[in-house]
Amino acid sequence: MGFVSVKYFGMIAEKTGKEIEQISFEEVGNHLTDLKTYCEKSYPGMGDIKYQIAINKCLGSKEVLQEGDEVAFLPPFAGG
Amino acid sequence: MSDKKRKKTFVQGPISPEKIANSIANHQSKTNIGAHDIFLGQVRADQVDGKIVGAIEYTAYEEMAEEAFHEIRESAFEKFNLTCAHIYHSLGTVKAGELCLFVFTSSPHRNDAFEACRYLVEEVKSKVPVFGKEIFEDETHQWKVNK
Structure with missing residues (x-):
């Protein structure tokens, strides 16, 4: 069976620890x-938390995941 | 000729005024430039429920963010007649009053420099996965969200 890497950022990483x-x-x-x-x-x-998801660094790219995909949970952006 | 070489956008800690001065000096040899525009983002000591923001700690999904910075910059070159465009953004802790974003556009005439600078700033704020933890002076925090 396959795996995906899941990444958490900002206030979401705070919830996941x-x-x-x-x-x-x-x-x-x-x-x-x-x-x-x-x-x-x-x-x-x-x-x-309102979040967006990026798969392999692209926002909202697909629904069906594949082995080795990198799924990132991104809270609201705060650059600048 | 446009300066499209990919370079790293993130800098650790605040952006120094000296870096900005040096960037301006570095463009004096490019004599086809007639106009520069600069945007500087500065950390504001906001007051929230009686507490004052002392600093922002920036983190990012760095690989995706560098890609987004590159795409934003490329699209600015497509939309405007630019000679140069540079974006620098802080990671890590930036204290209130220090600079966290430096956008620098150069073109033969002022309109392209003005418009591209605003375009780049708005794109950075809405499309780049950067996150900001506002640290209050009592060491509690809240998460910054761009409006």
């Missing part, structure tokens, strides 16, 4: 929607 983890398809399946549900259940408060 970690910046990166590997999550297996065996655990969550290979659909982004299921991964989001899994993460929001695992980390209380994460679901209250």
Whole structure:
């Protein structure tokens, strides 16, 4: 079974207590929607944050995940 | 000729006024430039519920952010008649009153420099995955969100 790398940033990393983890398809399946549900259940408060998702550094790029994809949960941007 | 070589945008800590002065000096040899515009973002000591922001700690999804900076800069060269465009953004801690963003555009005439500078700043604020933790003077914090 495959894995995806999941990265958390800013106020989301504060909720998860970690910046990166590997999550297996065996655990969550290979659909982004299921991964989001899994993460929001695992980390209380994460679901209250408005976030965007980047897959392999592209925003909103696909629903079906593949082995080795990098999925990033990005809270609101605050540059400048 | 445009200065399109990819270079690193992030700098650790605040952007020094000396860096800005040096950047201006470095463009004096480019005599096809007739106009520069500069935007400087500075950390503001906002007051929230009686507490004052003392600093912002910046983090980023660096690989994605560098790619986004590059794309934004490329699109500015497509939209405007630019000779040069530079973007520098801080990572790590920047105290209130210090500079966290430096955008520098140069063109033969003023309109392109003005418009491109504003375009770059707005694009950086809306499209680059940079995150800011506002640290209050009592060491509590809140997360900054761009309006």
